[in-house]
Amino acid sequence: MKVCILALCCAVTASLMASSGRCTSQELSQWIGSSLTHIEKIHVGMTRADVETLFISDGGISTRYRQTYVFRDCPYIKIDVEFAPSEEAGPPAQPSSRDRITVVSRPYLAQPRAD
Amino acid sequence: MLALAYPDPALRLPADTVLVPEVFLFNATQRPIAATVLVDWHSASSWGRAPALSLTLAPGETHVLKLDEAAAQKLGIPKSTTWASVELSYSTGGGDDVVAMAASRSLDRKHLIQTPFTDGLSYLWKGSEWMADADHNALITAGNAGTMPAKLDFKLWYDGGAGVYELPLRTLQTGEAITVDVGRIITTQQPDRNGKTIPPSVTSGTYEFTDVSNIGGGRLYEGKQQVDKTYGHATYGCALCCYMDDAWITDFSGKVGNSGPLVAFGSVNCQGNYSYPDITSQVTNWASGNPSVATVTPAWVNAVGAGQTYSSGRVSKPSYFSWRQCPVAYFYPQGGISVSCAKPTNFRQTAGYDAGSGRLHFEYAWDSSSGHLSDLTGSGCTVNENVSYPGGNPFYWPSPPWASGASSPNPTILPVPPVPGADGALQDNHSSAAFRTPYQAASVTATQYYEYSCTCDHSSNVHLMGPISITRTVSQNPDSTWKYTIVKSGVSANINPLP
Numbered sequence: 103m104k105v106c107i108l109a110l111c112c113a114v115t116a117s118l119m120a121s122s123g124r125c126t127s128q129e130l131s132q133w134i135g136s137s138l139t140h141i142e143k144i145h146v147g148m149t150r151a152d153v154e155t156l157f158i159s160d161g162g163i164s165t166r167y168r169q170t171y172v173f174r175d176c177p178y179i180k181i182d183v184e185f186a187p188s189e190e191a192g193p194p195a196q197p198s199s200r201d202r203i204t205v206v207s208r209p210y211l212a213q214p215r216a217d
Numbered sequence: 218m219l220a221l222a223y224p225d226p227a228l229r230l231p232a233d234t235v236l237v238p239e240v241f242l243f244n245a246t247q248r249p250i251a252a253t254v255l256v257d258w259h260s261a262s263s264w265g266r267a268p269a270l271s272l273t274l275a276p277g278e279t280h281v282l283k284l285d286e287a288a289a290q291k292l293g294i295p296k297s298t299t300w301a302s303v304e305l306s307y308s309t310g311g312g313d314d315v316v317a318m319a320a321s322r323s324l325d326r327k328h329l330i331q332t333p334f335t336d337g338l339s340y341l342w343k344g345s346e347w348m349a350d351a352d353h354n355a356l357i358t359a360g361n362a363g364t365m366p367a368k369l370d371f372k373l374w375y376d377g378g379a380g381v382y383e384l385p386l387r388t389l390q391t392g393e394a395i396t397v398d399v400g401r402i403i404t405t406q407q408p409d410r411n412g413k414t415i416p417p418s419v420t421s422g423t424y425e426f427t428d429v430s431n432i433g434g435g436r437l438y439e440g441k442q443q444v445d446k447t448y449g450h451a452t453y454g455c456a457l458c459c460y461m462d463d464a465w466i467t468d469f470s471g472k473v474g475n476s477g478p479l480v481a482f483g484s485v486n487c488q489g490n491y492s493y494p495d496i497t498s499q500v501t502n503w504a505s506g507n508p509s510v511a512t513v514t515p516a517w518v519n520a521v522g523a524g525q526t527y528s529s530g531r532v533s534k535p536s537y538f539s540w541r542q543c544p545v546a547y548f549y550p551q552g553g554i555s556v557s558c559a560k561p562t563n564f565r566q567t568a569g570y571d572a573g574s575g576r577l578h579f580e581y582a583w584d585s586s587s588g589h590l591s592d593l594t595g596s597g598c599t600v601n602e603n604v605s606y607p608g609g610n611p612f613y614w615p616s617p618p619w620a621s622g623a624s625s626p627n628p629t630i631l632p633v634p635p636v637p638g639a640d641g642a643l644q645d646n647h648s649s650a651a652f653r654t655p656y657q658a659a660s661v662t663a664t665q666y667y668e669y670s671c672t673c674d675h676s677s678n679v680h681l682m683g684p685i686s687i688t689r690t691v692s693q694n695p696d697s698t699w700k701y702t703i704v705k706s707g708v709s710a711n712i713n714p715l716p
Contacts, residue, residue, distance in 0.1 A: 159578075161648040162631045163602050165640050177648075195582060195642030216614070216625055216650045216689075217604060 137175065141209050144181065151199035153183055161215035166197045170215075177214040182207040218300055218358045218396070218440035218453070220321040220330040221258070222286040225299040227354050227398045229446050230328055236321040240282040240303055243316040244274035250314055252307035254282060257360060257392045258289075260298045266392040267292035269303075274315065300396050302360050302440065305334065332440055332453045337543040338362050339458035339535040340435025343488055344424040347373070348443065349400040356442040359426045360394030363436030367428040371397060375415060375422035385410040386429070389437075397424075433461070433483050433494030434534070436545075458543035459487035461534040464496065466552030469511070469518045469528070472559040472587045473673040474595010476519040479503075479528050481550050486537065500530035500550065511554045520556040520595070523674050528552045558673040559585045559592035561600060561638050564681035566706065575701050575712035577647040581667065583681065584641070593638030597672030600643065600681065601635040603628050604665045614650045615659040618691040618699070618715075623650035638669065647687060647703055652715055656699040660690040665705075691715070 125133070144153055157171035160180060164170065166187055173179035188200035219238050224230050244250050254270040269292060270282050286296070294301070305317050320331040347355035361367040371384040384397065401407070406414045428435025443452050463484040469477055481497045497516050505513040507526035512519045518528060529551045535543035561583045568580035583600070585593050605628040606612035612627040614620070636643050666683030670676060687705045694700055698714035 158574075158576075159572075159644070159646045161576075161646050162629075163636060164632070164644050164646070165636050165642065167640065168632075177651075195640055196580075197644065213623070214648060214650070215629075215631070216623075217602075217629060217631065217645070217647050217687075 137173065137179070138209065141173065141179070141181070144183075144203070144206055146203050146206060148203050149188075149199060150185060150197060150201040150203075153181075153203065154199075157181065161217040163217075166195050166201065169197075172214050173209070178211050179209050180212050180214075181209050218332045218356070218442055219256075219284070219303050219319045220442075221284065221289060221294065221298055221301055223296065223299060224321075224330070225356065225396075225398075227356055227400060228330065228442070228444055229354070230323070234328060235286070235324045236328075236330065237324060238284040238301075238319065238321040240284065240305075241279060241316075241318045241320070242274060242282065242305070243279045244276055244314070245316055246314050247276045249276065250274045250307050252305060252315060255304040255306075255392070256284065256292060256294070256301050257304060257394055258294045258298045258301040259394045259396065260295065260300075263295065263298075264393045265293065267294060274307075300356075300358065300394075302358065302394050302438070303334070304362065304392075330442070332442065335438065335440075336545075337458045337535065338436045338438055338545055339460065339543050340428040340431055340433055340437060341459040341485075341487060342426055342437060342439040343457050343459065344439065344441060345457075346421055346423060347399050347441070348421045348445075349403055350420040352446045353420075354398070354400035354444045356444070357397045357399065357424055358394055358438075358440040359389070359397070360438050360440075361389035361391055361428075361436065362438050363428075363431070364391055365431065366390050367435055367437060368430035369395070369426060369437070370429045371395075371424070371426040373397075373399065373402070373415065373422055373424050375419045378423075380415070380419070380422075382409045382413060382415050383411060388430075394438075399424075433485060433496045434499045457488055458535055459485050460537045460543040461485050461548060462537045464532055464534070464548040464550035466500075466528050466530065466550045468553040468555070469520075470555040470557075471520045472557055472589075472592040472595060473520050473523060473597070474559075474592060475556075476517065479513065479516050479518050479552060481516075481530060481532065481552075483532070483534060483548070483550075496532055496534075496550075499534075500532045502529075502531040504529050505554070510556050513554075518554060520554075523556055523558045525556075526554045528554055558671055558676075559587040559589070559596045559598065559638075560671060560676075561593060561598055561669045561681060562586045564600075564667060566682075567642070569706055569708040571708065571710040572646065573710070575649055575703060575710050577703055577705055577708055577710050579645045579647075579705070579708075580642065581645065581682070582642040583638075585638070590639045590641045593671075595673070596638070598638030598669055599635035599671075600638055600640075600667065600669050601630055601632065601678075602645065602665060603630050603668055603678065603683075604663050604687070605629075606661065606663050614661065617653045618656040618659055618701075619649075620651040620653045625650070635670070638671070647705060649689060649701060649703065649712075652691075652701070656691055656693075656715060658692050660688065660692075663687045663689075 160170040184205035185201040317334040373382040461483045510524040510526040536546035564583040572578035610627040611624040614623040665685040700713035702711040
């Protein structure tokens with residue numbers, strides 16, 4: 103299945119990785135559908151920790167208030183998320199796992215940032 | 218003080234004396250002058266204001282306004298009223314345009330009571346000596362020529378200043394006046410507001426009165442008749458008004474986006490004793506010398522751009538131009554305004570570690586030169602990174618080992634939009650473009666700067682930190698597998714082996 107996921111990423115992003123073509127179109131479609139179902143569960147009011155179960159930070163600069171994430175299973179799938187800081191003690195600019203989502207974009211495809 | 222037809226007994230004139238009060242107005246200029254005369258009359262129990270005259274004085278003309286019993290009756294002044302004040306108004310051409318005098322002569326022409334006009338108005342008057350004994354008495358008038366009610370605090374000093382007699386605080390409406398009969402206060406042992414009386418042995422002293430509701434801005438006038446029965450004199454005394462000789466607005470120093478209060482003060486000279494009352498509420502015409510640096514509204518400043526300017530306003534006050542009379546004049550207080558830009562400063566790395574999967578994670582923080590991060594918002598400051606790669610734009614990652622067509626803008630300037638300066642911190646993640654097989658050795662070193670830009674002084678891409686090298690290397694292991702390594706600021710991460 104892992105191979106299939108990698109293949110999907112390559113297919114979607116027209117990557118040149120050699121694993122392209124190991125899954126059928128139906129399998130790729132099923133994977134996309136399954137991934138979107140998970141991704142679309144991220145919604146306003148959830149925490150940063152919730153986001154980071156499915157996503158990791160994209161390359162480049164981010165702040166506590168605004169962050170671009172790439173999907174853990176495929177770095178070409180991204181979302182932009184804005185947070186409201188939690189009120190717990192600590193450095194005010196330091197991201198917290200309890201920060202709440204205030205805005206979340208629809209998932210989109212883009213090259214991961216190497217930065 | 219104008220003595221009306223039936224004189225105050227305190228003047229000690231013969232019982233059947235009847236006076237003919239007259240006001241003389243002389244136009245000393247070569248032009249016609251429109252003038253109006255108001256008569257503010259008062260007695261112990263009542264007061265009033267009556268418009269007595271409105272005329273145009275021809276050049277060189279002298280007009281006599283008679284305020285005898287008949288004229289007073291026409292103006293509605295009660296017969297029992299003994300004193301009045303006369304207010305003359307005209308459009309001035311620079312002062313000394315109309316010469317005015319008021320005098321009350323007795324019908325038998327044996328007595329004359331005369332007082333001068335004054336253009337002095339002040340919130341505080343300090344009088345000369347009063348005398349009150351068997352042959353002397355003092356009558357002192359305090360009136361309100363302002364447009365707002367005045368709260369009168371009237372004091373009589375005696376025993377070389379050791380004793381003070383304080384009349385009950387009293388509100389004087391516009392045009393209202395009172396006359397204090399000093400001799401009567403002593404002989405009747407009338408208690409003051411503290412229950413204190415002036416000992417009968419006291420025969421002289423001084424006086425002062427204040428509009429305590431408008432320190433620095435009151436519009437009181439003063440008049441005094443000192444009666445001397447020894448020789449039959451009733452002469453006016455000389456009080457000294459307190460005048461303002463300077464006014465200013467407090468300086469303001471701040472960052473773009475700051476705002477704050479402006480306070481105006483005056484320097485008031487009362488016979489050499491200075492006080493510095495807050496006159497902010499009396500200042501009008503507030504303005505800024507340069508609205509692109511700071512805007513000024515009444516008693517408030519908003520800093521909008523870096524630079525120097527000043528606040529200004531206008532206030533009318535008893536002035537030093539004629540120190541015995543303190544004519545009201547305009548003062549134009551000013552205060553300095555200095556506005557500077559807050560800038561990001563003390564940019565520093567606060568964390569740097571291997572985030573796994575060949576990714577580096579760094580954290581940075583900075584301060585504001587003003588000490589307050591929020592000031593960076595007003596200064597329009599933002600922070601970004603600027604990463605350049607060897608080669609053209611875009612930079613194409615060598616392929617293999619990186620994916621064909623993988624590229625980065627050269628330079629890469631992120632994020633878009635940049636980080637607000639007031640955030641005070643950012644995180645920076647460094648990952649890699651996708652790889653492709655067959656791998657081959659390659660190394661790319663990028664050069665990174667962290668920069669700020671501030672709209673307040675049009676600064677752009679000013680380096681906060683850098684140059685920082687970010688080196689990405691793909692190399693072969695002894696066992697023929699391949700690994701990816703990234704190094705920045707002494708921190709490294711890798712993927713070993715590459716899949």
